[in-house]
Amino acid sequence: MYDRGIILTGLGAFLVVVLLPFWWGAAAGQPGADPPDLPAATAQPCVMEPAYMRAAHMDLLNRWRDEVVRNDARFFTAADGYGLESGRERDEKSLSLTCLRCHDKEQFCDRCHDYSGIAPTCWKCHVVPPGGE
Amino acid sequence: MDQSRRTFLRTAGIAVLGISGGGSYVAARAIAAGQHDGGKTAAGVRYALAIDTQKCAAQHGCTACITACHAEHNVPAVDVPEREIKWIWKEEAEHALHEYFDDYTSDELRRREIPVLCNHCDNPPCVRVCPTQATYKRADGPVMMDMHRCIGCRYCVVGCPYGARSFNYGDPREFLPNGEPTNARYPTRSKGVVEKCTLCTERLARGLRPACVEACPAGAMLFGDLEDPGSEIRAFLQTNFTVRRKAEVGTRPHVHYKL
Numbered sequence: 001m002y003d004r005g006i007i008l009t010g011l012g013a014f015l016v017v018v019l020l021p022f023w024w025g026a027a028a029g030q031p032g033a034d035p036p037d038l039p040a041a042t043a044q045p046c047v048m049e050p051a052y053m054r055a056a057h058m059d060l061l062n063r064w065r066d067e068v069v070r071n072d073a074r075f076f077t078a079a080d081g082y083g084l085e086s087g088r089e090r091d092e093k094s095l096s097l098t099c100l101r102c103h104d105k106e107q108f109c110d111r112c113h114d115y116s117g118i119a120p121t122c123w124k125c126h127v128v129p130p131g132g133e
Numbered sequence: 134m135d136q137s138r139r140t141f142l143r144t145a146g147i148a149v150l151g152i153s154g155g156g157s158y159v160a161a162r163a164i165a166a167g168q169h170d171g172g173k174t175a176a177g178v179r180y181a182l183a184i185d186t187q188k189c190a191a192q193h194g195c196t197a198c199i200t201a202c203h204a205e206h207n208v209p210a211v212d213v214p215e216r217e218i219k220w221i222w223k224e225e226a227e228h229a230l231h232e233y234f235d236d237y238t239s240d241e242l243r244r245r246e247i248p249v250l251c252n253h254c255d256n257p258p259c260v261r262v263c264p265t266q267a268t269y270k271r272a273d274g275p276v277m278m279d280m281h282r283c284i285g286c287r288y289c290v291v292g293c294p295y296g297a298r299s300f301n302y303g304d305p306r307e308f309l310p311n312g313e314p315t316n317a318r319y320p321t322r323s324k325g326v327v328e329k330c331t332l333c334t335e336r337l338a339r340g341l342r343p344a345c346v347e348a349c350p351a352g353a354m355l356f357g358d359l360e361d362p363g364s365e366i367r368a369f370l371q372t373n374f375t376v377r378r379k380a381e382v383g384t385r386p387h388v389h390y391k392l
Contacts, residue, residue: 127319129317
């Protein structure tokens with residue numbers, strides 16, 4: 001092979017540049033941060049099971065959005081009655097009024113979204129009730 | 134086939150007449166059908182507003198309906214006139230209902246300030262021009278906005294003959310009183326969407342009347358179901374002569390004014 005030295009040096013430089021984010025992370029001592037340990041909801045069980053919410057809360061919120069705005073179907077009852085204990089008869093399909101009643105936006109939503117590198121646009125309009133209530 | 138120029142032209146002419154005549158007939162039928170559905174709704178409910186402008190005027194400069202509405206829906210107070218956001222505001226009767234005025238109408242009636250807002254038309258031009266169906270007609274009357282779908286093209290702003298729609302040129306949260314939403318139950322809007330009166334659909338869902346109706350100290354605003362023959366608004370329209378803004382353009386508006 002002609003010019004073996006030049007080619008190998010070039011390949012090496014290429015790998016260094018392409019994998020720069022990994023070197024950067026290793027140098028900063030954060031080889032893949034652990035998922036944040038989210039605080040549990042303050043009170044009642046959630047409207048759906050935690051496993052479902054973890055995987056698909058955005059689908060649920062999108063469905064709620066369409067149902068409320070387009071069909072005026074504003075109240076939610078889980079099929080299996082989950083989340084309907086503690087005297088709650090029905091929940092409003094509302095991020096601000098139902099989800100944030102138990103979850104703190106900064107401690108719960110934001111921490112995981114920041115970790116995942118996601119910036120949902122919900123908060124540009126939807127209000128965080130004062131005092132986390 | 135033997136065909137002279139004359140017979141060809143004759144046949145072609147008859148064919149063109151036949152096609153265009155038939156087309157016009159179909160179009161006329163469609164237009165007539167559209168004009169005669171009389172506002173009957175699929176829901177069997179037709180929410181509307183009636184405003185007694187005499188009772189309203191007797192309050193002299195009252196803005197309770199505007200204040201209540203704008204606080205309820207976190208409507209930003211933008212000072213710049215061409216960028217202001219309004220769901221309900223006051224207009225001189227001569228401007229809002231000019232077609233009912235002539236040179237000899239009394240000055241009092243001309244200058245009478247009347248509340249104007251979205252007319253929740255049966256045939257809303259804003260809905261027809263919206264390319265994303267972000268604004269749509271609900272079966273029970275209100276013309277609704279889906280802020281999630283609005284792309285900010287402002288066709289509806291141009292389409293509305295009543296100027297009832299406002300565009301958010303900037304982040305509306307910057308113009309909220311004290312920088313905070315006045316009603317934490319209701320979302321604000323984001324930059325780049327159009328907003329307007331929604332006839333308080335979120336309050337109707339909870340069994341409440343629209344905020345403006347509730348706030349009026351004179352009881353000058355009536356809210357009700359036009360399809361219910363026993364409703365208060367039907368009785369009002371039966372016993373008073375009322376007019377609507379620009380009804381002649383065919384929008385079939387449903388805010389009724391008693392002058």
